Amino acid sequence: MSEIPARCASFEADLSAWIDGELDAGRSAELRAHLAACAACAGRVEALRAVDATLREVARASGPAETARIERMRAATAARLRGDASGRLSRRSAPRRRRMVTTLAAAGAAAGIAAIVLFAERTEPTRETTAIARPAPPSPSAAASHAIAEAEQRAAERPASDAFASKGASTPPETPTATPSDEELELASALVAEERGAPGPGDLATPIRERIAALAPADREAVLAAVPRLRAMAPEERAALLERARRAREHPAE
Amino acid sequence: MSEVDEDVRLMLALRAGDGSAFEALFRRWSAPLLRYLDRMVRDEADAEELVQETFLRLYRARERYRPDARFSTWLYTIATRLALNELRRPRRQNPHRSTDDEDAPVVLPHGGARADDVAHARRIGEAVEGALGTLPERQRAALWLAAVEGLSYAEIAASLATTEKSVKALVHRARLALAERLGEKWEART
Numbered sequence: 001m002s003e004i005p006a007r008c009a010s011f012e013a014d015l016s017a018w019i020d021g022e023l024d025a026g027r028s029a030e031l032r033a034h035l036a037a038c039a040a041c042a043g044r045v046e047a048l049r050a051v052d053a054t055l056r057e058v059a060r061a062s063g064p065a066e067t068a069r070i071e072r073m074r075a076a077t078a079a080r081l082r083g084d085a086s087g088r089l090s091r092r093s094a095p096r097r098r099r100m101v102t103t104l105a106a107a108g109a110a111a112g113i114a115a116i117v118l119f120a121e122r123t124e125p126t127r128e129t130t131a132i133a134r135p136a137p138p139s140p141s142a143a144a145s146h147a148i149a150e151a152e153q154r155a156a157e158r159p160a161s162d163a164f165a166s167k168g169a170s171t172p173p174e175t176p177t178a179t180p181s182d183e184e185l186e187l188a189s190a191l192v193a194e195e196r197g198a199p200g201p202g203d204l205a206t207p208i209r210e211r212i213a214a215l216a217p218a219d220r221e222a223v224l225a226a227v228p229r230l231r232a233m234a235p236e237e238r239a240a241l242l243e244r245a246r247r248a249r250e251h252p253a254e
Numbered sequence: 255m256s257e258v259d260e261d262v263r264l265m266l267a268l269r270a271g272d273g274s275a276f277e278a279l280f281r282r283w284s285a286p287l288l289r290y291l292d293r294m295v296r297d298e299a300d301a302e303e304l305v306q307e308t309f310l311r312l313y314r315a316r317e318r319y320r321p322d323a324r325f326s327t328w329l330y331t332i333a334t335r336l337a338l339n340e341l342r343r344p345r346r347q348n349p350h351r352s353t354d355d356e357d358a359p360v361v362l363p364h365g366g367a368r369a370d371d372v373a374h375a376r377r378i379g380e381a382v383e384g385a386l387g388t389l390p391e392r393q394r395a396a397l398w399l400a401a402v403e404g405l406s407y408a409e410i411a412a413s414l415a416t417t418e419k420s421v422k423a424l425v426h427r428a429r430l431a432l433a434e435r436l437g438e439k440w441e442a443r444t
Contacts, residue, residue: 013422016400016425016426017426017428020400020407022406023419047433048433051433051436052402052429054378054379055379055398055401055402056382057433058379059289059377059402072302073302073306074280077306077309081276174390203439234274234275235272
């Protein structure tokens, strides 16, 4: 370990900041000039950079091993967001608590948390769960919600909705019900937005469910048949569809 | 749309009630958070727990989110504070906790570390990671966030609730300590 020349010592504290691009232009230029003239300091900068290269390599190499852990955390986070206090990850195993979800939902977990049903759905895609697990809305629309759940269950049981639900299915498969109208799509979309955690001002959610419940049975089925497809869409895709439907309704001539 | 904008967009969507935005944010950020927290708490199960907790807090705080700070700063601030709290728990015996004097002058050996072999540095990543674990926790956080996650000193200062000047010293001392360890490895090899 040799003595540090004063000139070098004056730059020492700035070496890392320089590597990180945190020096101002003036100081940066001075340091560059010094490094060009001082092999010892240039060597130190290289040694410091080697640390970064090593750390990044370490980070990169650990990536693949993390996949299973991330999946486990995702399931556990979803469970906890549903308000499932016992869903706290029991360290090494991610519990699959489908039944717990249902129970909690029936108990009326906070409406905002309904959004997370979707999140959990990816982890464990079971249509019957999502149909059942939707938290019961406030009592005025309980009946409407029940009707929706029932109809949705029927819709879910049709093989066609599998293809609807599968991501990337660009063309809807044949269904026994009519293709939903724009207004029906709008309703379905609003329903999906609501389940994704848009409880909004509270007066928004109930009318959607009631409006759907008030439809003729065939129309209601058409709305609900569209729900899985809408669920599979990215938010902006859904928003665009909704906008088109709204325009079509407001300007039917176009 | 830049990656940064995408985070802001997702966070605003989440604030507006779009639950799918939460999943997207989880997908984007869980891996970097996990590798950071692995290094911070040095226990896989604890790190996983803290990743979850970070996202839960993010979710609960969604309505307070304002797009005036980078999303990553916000996220790492939550994660860092959780990690530092975790390390202060009594069951943790961290011998380095109190040695982290940010205002002490940086004293360096000169010419101690060999600088010319990045490829070899990769091969001894394990040793460096071990050395990383022996650093004081704030140095460890600062270096990882700067060198691996690419946060600015201002962002790291926010995460650690300190000044940029302190971050500059923390990062430099951490990097030097690891460079010395790398240097020793090289010396030992020759």
